[in-house]
Amino acid sequence: MTDVREVPLFPLGTVLFPGGLLPLKVFEQRYVDMTKACLRDGTPFGVCLIREGQEIGQPATPQSTGCLATIEQWDVPHPNLFTLVARGGDRFRVLDTTVNSSGLIIGKVEMLPQASANAEMDAACEEVLRLAIKRAGADSVPGPIQLDNPVWVSYRLAEILPITPQEKQALLEITDTDARMARLRDLLLTHGIIEKVRKNK
Numbered sequence: 001m002t003d004v005r006e007v008p009l010f011p012l013g014t015v016l017f018p019g020g021l022l023p024l025k026v027f028e029q030r031y032v033d034m035t036k037a038c039l040r041d042g043t044p045f046g047v048c049l050i051r052e053g054q055e056i057g058q059p060a061t062p063q064s065t066g067c068l069a070t071i072e073q074w075d076v077p078h079p080n081l082f083t084l085v086a087r088g089g090d091r092f093r094v095l096d097t098t099v100n101s102s103g104l105i106i107g108k109v110e111m112l113p114q115a116s117a118n119a120e121m122d123a124a125c126e127e128v129l130r131l132a133i134k135r136a137g138a139d140s141v142p143g144p145i146q147l148d149n150p151v152w153v154s155y156r157l158a159e160i161l162p163i164t165p166q167e168k169q170a171l172l173e174i175t176d177t178d179a180r181m182a183r184l185r186d187l188l189l190t191h192g193i194i195e196k197v198r199k200n201k
Helices: 029-041 123-136 152-158 165-173 178-188 195-200
Strands: 006-013 022-026 045-052 065-078 080-098 105-111
Touching: 006 029, 006 065, 006 080, 022 178, 029 065, 029 080, 029 105, 045 080, 045 105, 045 165, 045 195, 065 105, 065 165, 123 152, 123 178, 152 178, 178 195
Parallel strands: 006 045
Antiparallel strands: 006 105, 022 080, 045 065, 065 080, 080 105
16 A cells, blocks of 8 residues: 655755664754654654755755655754754655745655565675774764664665765665665775775775
């Protein structure tokens, strides 16, 4: 059965992946109101990479695939300023959008299937992520650490790779974990990352 719902959208210049952590400073009134409503009702908002426009000012045009975000930590250091840490949830596809009177985009979204968990682990992807975590520390990735979980490895590697937001967006849009792993391996080879990581381990 199709899961269609309405969620407020927060277009950003970054890609949020399932299980990822997103620190935010929220100060525009439309997003302050959104944050208050999410905290009050215990509901998520949607994060989408910006396709056209800017984070601040006029409502930006979001990419059609995004990720739900649930607020896990929050603080109000000044009136009308929230500092948040949100965690990525399920992916969604935007079917339609409207803009309310405050400039907040409300998306009618269809929830997408969760990534296939019975995928094969790619040895190179696992090695690069393991060495990156060893170098930067366990706190450098959202835990718990699951280096034997292909879904977790593929999303965490997609987060840390020095690739463009558009390349990260393409990885987010892939539902099949084997296909995402294959694309990540191609990126590792294209950018010479495997050799760099092994040389510096």
